[in-house]
Amino acid sequence: xxxxxxxxxxxxxxxxxxxxxxxxxxxxxxxxxxxxxxxxxxxxxxxxxxxxxxxxxxxxxxxxxxxxxxxxxxxxxxxxxxxxxxxxxxxxxxxxxxxxxxxxxxxxxxxxxxxxxxxxxxxxxxxxxxxxxxxxxxxxxxxxxxxxxxxxxxxxxxxxxxxxxxxxxxxxxxxxxxxxxxxxxxxxxxxxxxxxxxxxxxxxxxxxxxxxxxxxxxxxxxxxxxxxxxxxxxxxxxxxxxxxxxxxxxxxxxxxxxxxxxxxxxxxxxxxxxxxxxxxxxxxxxxxxxxxxxxxxxxxxxxxxxxxxxxxxxxxxxxxxxxxxxxxxxxxxxxxxxxxxxxxxxxxxxxxxxxxxxxxxxxxxxxxxxxxxxxxxxxxxxxxxxxxxxxxxxxxxxxxxxxxx
Numbered sequence: 105x106x107x108x109x110x111x112x113x114x115x116x117x118x119x120x121x122x123x124x125x126x127x128x129x130x131x132x133x134x135x136x137x138x139x140x141x142x143x144x145x146x147x148x149x150x151x152x153x154x155x156x157x158x159x160x161x162x163x164x165x166x167x168x169x170x171x172x173x174x175x176x177x178x179x180x181x182x183x184x185x186x187x188x189x190x191x192x193x194x195x196x197x198x199x200x201x202x203x204x205x206x207x208x209x210x211x212x213x214x215x216x217x218x219x220x221x222x223x224x225x226x227x228x229x230x231x232x233x234x235x236x237x238x239x240x241x242x243x244x245x246x247x248x249x250x251x252x253x254x255x256x257x258x259x260x261x262x263x264x265x266x267x268x269x270x271x272x273x274x275x276x277x278x279x280x281x282x283x284x285x286x287x288x289x290x291x292x293x294x295x296x297x298x299x300x301x302x303x304x305x306x307x308x309x310x311x312x313x314x315x316x317x318x319x320x321x322x323x324x325x326x327x328x329x330x331x332x333x334x335x336x337x338x339x340x341x342x343x344x345x346x347x348x349x350x351x352x353x354x355x356x357x358x359x360x361x362x363x364x365x366x367x368x369x370x371x372x373x374x375x376x377x378x379x380x381x382x383x384x385x386x387x388x389x390x391x392x393x394x395x396x397x398x399x400x401x402x403x404x405x406x407x408x409x410x411x412x413x414x415x416x417x418x419x420x421x422x423x424x425x426x427x428x429x430x431x432x433x434x435x436x437x438x439x440x441x442x443x444x445x446x447x448x449x450x451x452x453x454x455x456x457x458x459x460x461x462x463x464x465x466x467x468x469x470x471x472x473x474x475x476x477x478x479x480x481x482x483x484x485x486x487x488x489x490x491x492x493x494x495x496x497x498x499x500x501x502x503x504x505x506x507x508x509x
Contacts, residue, residue, distance in 0.1 A: 114158035118147075122376045136243075137236060137379055138468040144383015145464075155384065162381050169378030171334045171348040172371040173235040174263075178352020179360045180247065181256065183303040189257035190264075196254075196416035197261035203408040205230035211401050217452045220276050224448035227269055228459045229405045233438025234259045234345065236467055239375055240433065240474045251426035254417045255433050263346050264296060266440060273444065277451050295340045299333070299347070303354035311359040319366060326355070326363040327370075345440075379467075382442065386464065390457040398461035406469060409434045410477060425478050432477025436470025437463045 121143060122136075129136035146152050155162070181189075208229030212222035237259060241247050271291075302310070314329065316322040330351045337347025355363060391398075413431030422430065445459030 111158045111161060114155050115161065118155070118158065118162070118377075118380060119373075122380065126376070136376070137239060137471050140376055140379035141383045141464065141467060144380040145386060145388055146383075148384035148386055148388075159384065162377055162384065165374050165377040166381035167344070167378075168331075169371070169374035169376070170235050170345050171330060172367060173238045173375050173378075174345040174349040175330050175352045176364055176367060176371050177234065177238045177256070177259075178349040179355060179364045181253075181353060182356050183300070183307050183353050185253070187300075187304065189253060189260060192420070193254065193257035193261060193416060196258055196412065196419060197265070199415055200258055200262065200409075200412045201230060201265075203412055204405055207401060207404050207408065211397065212452075212455075215397070215454075217454065221448060221452035221455055223273055223276060224444055224452070224455055225459070227273060227444040228437070228441040228455075228462065229401060231262050231266065231437065231440040231444070232259060232409065232434045233436045233440065233467065233470070234263055234349075235375065235378065236436040236438045236470055237433055237474075240436065240471050243471070244474060246429070246433075249426065249429070251413075251417050251420075251422045251430040251433075254420045254422060255413065255430050258412065258416050258434060260349070263349060263440075266346060268293065270444075270447075273447060277447055291340055295337060296346065296350070299337075299350040299354070303350060307354050307356055310354050311356050314355060314363075315359045319362070322359070322362055323366045326359075327367065382438070382463075382467075386460050391461045391464070394454070394458040394461050398458050398465060401458075402462055402465040402469070405437075406435045406466060406473065410473070425482065428478035428481040429474070432473040432475070435466060435473040435477075437466045 122140060125139040125143060126136045129139055147155050205226040209222040209226035211229075212218070212225040217225075237255065241252060241255070246252055314322070314325050316325065330348050333351050334344035334347040337350075338344040352360070410428075410431035413429075413434040414427040417427040417430040441459060441463045445456050445463075448459075449456040
């Protein structure tokens, strides 16, 4: 009874505190994500007042938060749109990998951590945070922007690439044979392929089976299906977040719209818990020794992500302002980077603190970059905010019109 009472008190205090921080951030037009992270640091291991009774519940809530973030991201797009994005954005995915994975691998080798740690740190610096970016896009009301499908295309390629990368990394860390690693990889790819096939070929049947006029039944079925698929995907060496995203892709039409309306408040609650948990699991004392290399790596890979987004948006015919917005939006790192670092600490313990400091820096800078990269670039290049239509390229005029509306 005492443990339950303590847990309820801690959870109530945490959720109330998040609400206050969220309102404060809204008042100043700022994303609440950095405030959630700093709150987690203050009340985590080594913080001012560590939480203990509710830690396990918050950890589970954080997992659900990532799953719901990716589910609602998937509900925004159909399976055909996903395939189209993958076909058009794969060169951008290749550029993304080269520009952002190489600095992490190089840093590990320079620090003398060896090739396995280099593969791990390459993943940490490569993968943007789909969860953070999904939240930022919603906070900034950019889900309807012309550059947003480009951003999501890059994120989808990254998330699907995790189905290949994570089994390879796990095999390297465990020192398993080539045959064992190959089997794990084939299982992972087969799972993603099967879910994509079902979404493309039988998405309407799935939506029809899930559909219900009763809001309660729709909520229970969609949430239960998502958690079930995410758990099975995790068991089959595919990220739970990827599984949740594919469930969202499989649902379409009125079902997707209804589920999105019902799940949005739930997503916001558990997403906030995820960011708090990230801070809770970090000991502030581990950060100062690795702060300088983490800061250098963060600056370098923030710039390379901006270049990636700019390039991807340019290929899609987006105007200059949208290109800078796309680049700034991709800066944040988060859940996947922490998962990768958690796997690697058994082989190279120093990867953990460096990755934590690195992600903390970029998860705070990320929302700021999403908001300010485009205005700052415009000011530095001294371009007028609204160029005359006759002097602007067609893509630029369309981008300006969309932004104005």
